[in-house]
Amino acid sequence: MDFRLSEEERAFVAEVTAFLDEEARHAEAHDFMAPDREADSMLADSPARRAFNKRMGARGYLGMSWDGVYGGSARPGIYEYLLNEELAGRGAPLIGKGVGCIGKTLIRHGSEKLKAEFLPQILSADVEFALGYSEPNAGSDLAALKLRATRADGGWVLDGQKTFTTSAHFADWYWVAARTDPNVPKHKGISVFLIPMDHPGLTIQEIKTMGDHRTNAVFFDNVEVGDDYLVGEVNKGWTYVCEALDFERFTFFTVNPIITKFRVLLDLLKRTERGGRCVVDDPLIAQQIGRLAADVEAAKMLQRRVIVAASKGDVPAVEAAMYKLFSTQLGQRIADFALDALGPQGLLSHGADGAPDDGKWEHSYRATILDTIGGGSSEVQKNIIARRGLGLPLN
Ligand SMILES: Cc1cc2nc3c(=O)[nH]c(=O)nc-3n(C[C@H](O)[C@H](O)[C@H](O)COP(=O)(O)OP(=O)(O)OC[C@H]3O[C@@H](n4cnc5c(N)ncnc54)[C@H](O)[C@@H]3O)c2cc1C
Incomplete structure (x- = not known):
């Protein structure tokens, strides 16, 4: 196996290093770059962090592996790993959820409406997401999730609970896996929805971890979602979740x-x-x-x-x-x-x-x-x- 980086890849790492050296001189750098932080997910939301993400977007660092049609630069995925390593080394926010799990899934499976609404916002870092998979009795066995989505006029109504949703307390949109058909084998009755995090039917409750990391329980009470915010096809959500999790494991x-x-x-x-x-x-x-x-x-x-x-x-x-x-x-x-x-x-x-x-x-x-x-x-x-x-x- 040849582990050496190509000349182009090394040049990219040098470019990112120079960008981060420049960023480190920022008066509020500690808000978005803290090498002592244990994990990217421990970053608190702050205007300085959002501004940093926007500067990343402006440099074309978000969506590098996306096709040009979607505003990306169609670079090989290795550039995203290289970027994430440099960011992680400085304790800066990783390019994570929006570009990876959500953006890539929308590109592959989302409707034209969802692509048009979310992809440009992801590229310019104008949107933050939270991932709603785990529930009190569905973590490792995620397909056992029970959050119920019931058919209603022109959409769905969601009731139930998620747990351990990191960043729910500051995200703009919630990427949620819910059970749309309880009468088929568990992997076959799941769908994915996008819900605004400030939906009045959502209640967010802090969970403090032993590592001082904030995560959240989220309660759904009659949360109405239109059909146009269903991702891809109904009951095909398990495939989308697995693809996104594979991505998460090797980038986070x-x-x-x-x-x-x-x-x-x-x-x-x-x-x-x-x-x-x-x-x-x-x-x-x-x-x-x-x-x-x-x-x-x-x-x-x-x-x-x-x-x-x-x-x-x-x-x-x-x-x-x-x-x-x-x-x-x-x-x-x-x-x-x-x-x-x-x-x-x-x-x-x-x-x-x-x-x-x-x-x-x-x-x-x-x-x-x-x-x-x-x-x-x-x-x-x-x-x-x-x-x-x-x-x-x-x-
Ligand atoms: C810091 C942090 C952030 C998180 N952020 C999010 C988030 O943003 N969104 C989200 O949806 N979830 C999030 N999670 C939840 C995370 O994905 C789950 O905690 C994880 O999948 C484990 O599930 P669980 O907690 O239900 O434990 P369980 O699945 O109940 O596991 C309990 C124990 O049993 C073991 N076990 C379970 N199944 C098996 C098996 N088949 N074979 C052997 N051993 C087994 C496990 O290894 C574990 O030791 C987060 C968790 C943490 C710690």
Whole structure:
């Protein structure tokens, strides 16, 4: 496998780096670029963040892989991965949901009306979306979702509940999977709708996670949706959801933040003394650092395999599952090791006197668990590898 970037790809990375260097000089840069942030989804909404996204749009960085007919530049998908890696390395918002899951699904399956309404807004970063898939009893087994969409005059009425909808509290539109036919096998009775997030029938309730990440429960009470906001065909929603999830898995989990985190930890440990000597002088600590360095390199290579497969036009579901499983658990192991190596001080949280790196490692320990759940839990990734990669008889 040839993992080297072409001259054009390297030039693109250099161009993005220069753009981000320029952005970092912005007075409000910390609102949209914070390399210490654990995940892109922890970014709060702010005018500065929206303005940054608009500057990304103006540079043509949104929709790069879309066809020219839809306002994209028809570049190979690898450019989106390269862009996301650079953004993630700086803690900037990834190009995520709008361009990827929603834009690409609308291009493939949406009506002309939906394409005309949403695609230009996605390209100019004038719209934020929330993804409404998970429910209290439908997460890993998403096809068990129960949010009911009942036929009404000229449209549908939705009643029920979603849970863990990240960004529902500031998004403009809600991309929702609902059950339109309860009398057929579960995968065959699901449809996808677009609903304005300020619809009076929606109630949004905050859920705080152990990693200080805000997500939400969303309640639907007689939410009326016109037929023109049904995405694609009725009862074909499962196909659209799966396509979008495949996209999410191999674009949302970037490797640069892990590489940076490991370097930052190494720097810190080289400066940390305990019992009159530097902690890295302890051979057991040094060995664990060596082990993690090898694992960081392995994560990098697993991710390159995803990129190579994707750039050949394949949907790299198995490669992406291997990478997601390994890299998110590695993020946890780095945080776990940090707390062991830092001793009692490592447990001090943000703002506490003497907290190493102002509590970064204590927070990382709590936050990295979320990565092993969102976008498909580690067990689900193992199932994908076993079933789709190795042909083992899992049902
Ligand atoms: C930070 C964060 C953000 C999120 N954002 C969104 C969002 O914006 N929109 C959205 O719709 N959802 C979102 N989610 C929800 C996420 O997709 C689900 O949490 C995830 O799919 C797991 O589902 P669950 O929580 O219902 O757990 P469950 O599916 O109930 O799983 C519970 C446990 O059982 C294990 N398990 C389940 N099935 C199997 C199996 N077949 N084999 C072996 N083990 C199994 C799981 O691995 C897990 O350990 C988010 C989650 C997090 C943590």
